[in-house]
Amino acid sequence: MQNIQSIADGIFYVGASDRRLAKFENLFPIPRGVSYNSYVIVDDKTALMDTADASVGGQFLENVAAALAGRGLDYLVIDHMEPDHAAMVEAVLLRWPGARLVCNAKTVPMLRMYFPGNDAAIASALVVKEGDSLSLGRHTLSFVMAPMVHWPEVMMSFESATGTLFSADAFGTFGALDGAIFADEVAFPTRWLDDARRYYANIVGKYGVQVQGVLKKAAGLPIRTIAPLHGPIWRQDLEWFIGKYDLWSRCEPEEKAVTVLYGSMYGNTASAANALAARIAAQGVKVAVHDLSCVDNSEAVAECWRAAVIVLAAPTYNGGIYLPAGELLDDLKALGLHDRVFALVENGSWAPMSGKLMAAKIGELKNCTVLDQKVTVRGRLTAAQDAELDACALAVAAAL
Numbered sequence: 215m216q217n218i219q220s221i222a223d224g225i226f227y228v229g230a231s232d233r234r235l236a237k238f239e240n241l242f243p244i245p246r247g248v249s250y251n252s253y254v255i256v257d258d259k260t261a262l263m264d265t266a267d268a269s270v271g272g273q274f275l276e277n278v279a280a281a282l283a284g285r286g287l288d289y290l291v292i293d294h295m296e297p298d299h300a301a302m303v304e305a306v307l308l309r310w311p312g313a314r315l316v317c318n319a320k321t322v323p324m325l326r327m328y329f330p331g332n333d334a335a336i337a338s339a340l341v342v343k344e345g346d347s348l349s350l351g352r353h354t355l356s357f358v359m360a361p362m363v364h365w366p367e368v369m370m371s372f373e374s375a376t377g378t379l380f381s382a383d384a385f386g387t388f389g390a391l392d393g394a395i396f397a398d399e400v401a402f403p404t405r406w407l408d409d410a411r412r413y414y415a416n417i418v419g420k421y422g423v424q425v426q427g428v429l430k431k432a433a434g435l436p437i438r439t440i441a442p443l444h445g446p447i448w449r450q451d452l453e454w455f456i457g458k459y460d461l462w463s464r465c466e467p468e469e470k471a472v473t474v475l476y477g478s479m480y481g482n483t484a485s486a487a488n489a490l491a492a493r494i495a496a497q498g499v500k501v502a503v504h505d506l507s508c509v510d511n512s513e514a515v516a517e518c519w520r521a522a523v524i525v526l527a528a529p530t531y532n533g534g535i536y537l538p539a540g541e542l543l544d545d546l547k548a549l550g551l552h553d554r555v556f557a558l559v560e561n562g563s564w565a566p567m568s569g570k571l572m573a574a575k576i577g578e579l580k581n582c583t584v585l586d587q588k589v590t591v592r593g594r595l596t597a598a599q600d601a602e603l604d605a606c607a608l609a610v611a612a613a614l
């Protein structure tokens with residue numbers, strides 16, 4: 215059964231959701247699923263804006279056909295080549311062989327890579343560059359290059375008659391669509407925001423500078439609707455979500471808050487982390503506590519994007535850092551987290567080293583500092599360490 219919805223005059227949502235996939239990119243758990251958004255514009259000419267992941271390919275093709283209502287497809291616009299959006303390019307060309315590909319110069323070699331055997335279609339592609347436009351009738355697309363948001367060939371397409379920005383991965387989020395496709399129809403701040411932040415930090419977070427560049431370009435466009443490739447479509451409160459993207463891409467803390475992230479083998483480092491969290495909360499500070507062995511690394515990364523101060527607590531393990539904490543720090547470096555304050559809790563029954571090693575890794579993060587008030591646990595925290603805990607808690611609160 216086709217399942218299309220109108221999102222603006224002459225523009226239809228033709229995407230679909232996958233609730234069976236366990237991990238996005240085979241890395242990031244998605245218990246709420248994910249949507250692969252795609253759109254058809256019907257005018258004198260017809261255009262399909264990106265395709266979809268192969269997992270929803272059947273539904274997607276049925277939707278495209280329903281939106282076209284018997285008409286042919288004139289253009290297939292490829293804003294992003296990653297297979298979660300481009301997997302169905304060949305299938306679309308097979309079904310609508312008259313469709314002309316529209317892409318930029320960086321997309322062409324990727325099309326040849328992923329779709330060998332489609333040389334004629336690729337050779338006749340309409341290759342566009344920044345500012346070029348394509349008239350479909352009363353709808354006109356113009357193209358905004360968005361390299362590294364999140365691949366080098368990414369571009370966005372702006373449809374001027376309806377003010378619709380097809381924003382590629384930007385403004386996307388994990389989470390399947392539950393019938394409603396607009397952000398104003400769902401409880402976005404309470405049900406979606408955590409997944410949107412986790413998606414941003416882990417998928418696009420490394421490319422904050424490039425996101426800032428695109429936000430500046432987008433500020434000059436009369437945008438009324440943001441149509442991303444994942445998650446709900448925005449037609450109200452655009453400024454609120456753009457504001458989140460502005461904060462996230464500048465890597466500014468979203469909240470004046472503390473996140474405590476601990477690893478613990480037998481509960482003793484957890485006990486110290488919880489005792490410290492209680493003392494921080496007693497300072498009137500908003501605190502969250504997470505066990506790094508229980509949350510996915512992608513959730514810990516998202517917490518580091520959200521909070522201003524990060525308390526990292528970990529035992530010493532094989533002379534190094536307990537793995538989940540060490541891996542988190544490596545990932546934060548790869549993603550380019552910057553401008554945060556860290557407090558450390560280390561544990562070691564005979565040779566506590568994790569504090570020194572964690573500080574060294576944090577030293578590789580740009581503009582990140584480690585508070586002097588480190589807490590050192592020898593096996594388990596003792597009552598004699600009250601003052602040590604209090605000093606750390608006060609320093610954390612003062613750092614906000």
Ligand code: FEO
Pocket residue numbers: 294296298299364365383443444
């Ligand atoms: Fe949703 Fe970069 O693909």
